[in-house]
Amino acid sequence: MTHPIPIRRVHHVELIVGNARLVSFFCRKALGLDLVAYRGPETGCPGSVSYALKRGDLHLVITSPLTHEDPRVIFLALHGDSVKDVAFEVEDLDGVCEILEKRNATFVERPRAVSDSHGTVRIASIKAFGDTVHTFIARGGYDGPFLPGFEPRKRPGYDSGLTGLDHFTVNVEGRQLERWVEYYADILGFHPQDTWAGHDVQTDRTALHSEIVTSADNRIRISINEPAVGKRRSQVQEFLDYHLTAGVQHLALSTKDIVRTVAAMKDAGLEFLPVPDGYYDRVSDLAQACGIDRQTLEHLSILVDRDDKGYLLQAWTRPVTDRPTLFLEIIERRGAESFGGSSFKTLFEALEVEQARRGNL
Numbered sequence: 001m002t003h004p005i006p007i008r009r010v011h012h013v014e015l016i017v018g019n020a021r022l023v024s025f026f027c028r029k030a031l032g033l034d035l036v037a038y039r040g041p042e043t044g045c046p047g048s049v050s051y052a053l054k055r056g057d058l059h060l061v062i063t064s065p066l067t068h069e070d071p072r073v074i075f076l077a078l079h080g081d082s083v084k085d086v087a088f089e090v091e092d093l094d095g096v097c098e099i100l101e102k103r104n105a106t107f108v109e110r111p112r113a114v115s116d117s118h119g120t121v122r123i124a125s126i127k128a129f130g131d132t133v134h135t136f137i138a139r140g141g142y143d144g145p146f147l148p149g150f151e152p153r154k155r156p157g158y159d160s161g162l163t164g165l166d167h168f169t170v171n172v173e174g175r176q177l178e179r180w181v182e183y184y185a186d187i188l189g190f191h192p193q194d195t196w197a198g199h200d201v202q203t204d205r206t207a208l209h210s211e212i213v214t215s216a217d218n219r220i221r222i223s224i225n226e227p228a229v230g231k232r233r234s235q236v237q238e239f240l241d242y243h244l245t246a247g248v249q250h251l252a253l254s255t256k257d258i259v260r261t262v263a264a265m266k267d268a269g270l271e272f273l274p275v276p277d278g279y280y281d282r283v284s285d286l287a288q289a290c291g292i293d294r295q296t297l298e299h300l301s302i303l304v305d306r307d308d309k310g311y312l313l314q315a316w317t318r319p320v321t322d323r324p325t326l327f328l329e330i331i332e333r334r335g336a337e338s339f340g341g342s343s344f345k346t347l348f349e350a351l352e353v354e355q356a357r358r359g360n361l
């Protein structure tokens with residue numbers, strides 16, 4: 001087995017969007033994230049703006065290019081608003097890059113130092129699925145508000161109860177699943193989660209294959225989907241038709257109290273995916289075991305599942321982008337370490353209904 005790259009945590013997730021000011025406002029008002037730092041023309045970065053937002057251990061960076069000369073406008077034209085970077089914090093960047101080099105990772109950016117009056121950070125990036133990259137960041141003793149070039153901004157969100165990033169899910173092209181599982185195993189030393197119940201998901205109409213890879217300490221979890229042959233167009237294929245390449249399909253944000261978090265987000269105007277009819281009849285025992293009444297679950301579109309370690313509660317938003325590409329998941333783990341085999345299938349049935357509404361099924 002490949003020795004794992006010593007990753008401390010997901011440092012941040014960066015999205016490239018058409019209007020970062022509006023999306024950062026959405027992140028504050030709908031998701032409750034605090035705006036903590038900003039980089040743009042006013043801070044000496046003339047070509048783009050980036051807003052750094054935070055809640056618990058979750059850090060999002062929302063970036064927009066400001067001129068047509070910025071290559072990120074091509075990214076936007078091809079994919080629409082989308083995740084560009086899932087950045088990892090490491091301690092020894094040069095040591096990590098030496099290993100990545102030996103493992104034939106494709107560098108997008110070689111190790112370099114970035115400084116401001118708060119100190120120096122070392123960063124490097126490698127290519128990942130589609131036009132996405134993984135940036136590695138060694139903060140050293142850097143004590144600025146986010147990263148060099150950012151100035152502090154204090155615009156609070158609200159207490160939505162979010163605590164961090166539980167996992168993210170990637171959609172890849174047909175027959176590319178194994179290649180990307182191997183990428184995470186061979187380059188980063190992640191291991192496939194073999195015990196998962198959702199490998200092949202099939203509804204009456206569509207199908208997909210899915211695998212989960214996790215870091216050695218199980219703290220970074222990535223699920224990867226590819227479309228499979230079914231009677232109708234797989235929802236992974238719908239994503240690919242709009243996104244053009246592989247990309248992040250959803251970010252799963254963790255909470256310790258999903259009822260409070262989803263209720264607050266619904267109040268703030270976020271739309272959650274309606275759950276198919278009959279679902280709550282099937283899970284009434286599970287709901288009871290979780291101590292949440294059925295009406296509350298139904299009202300908030302929360303799904304409930306279990307594995308041998310405990311319970312799992314999940315809710316998914318409708319796409320947060322105009323293209324049916326990116327959505328969010330809210331997840332509360334009560335011991336469970338899996339991704340919910342039966343909830344996974346219910347999610348796909350719910351997504352099919354949405355797909356049909358768009359005329360894409």
Ligand code: FE2
Nearest residue numbers: 169250252329
């Ligand atoms: Fe998920």
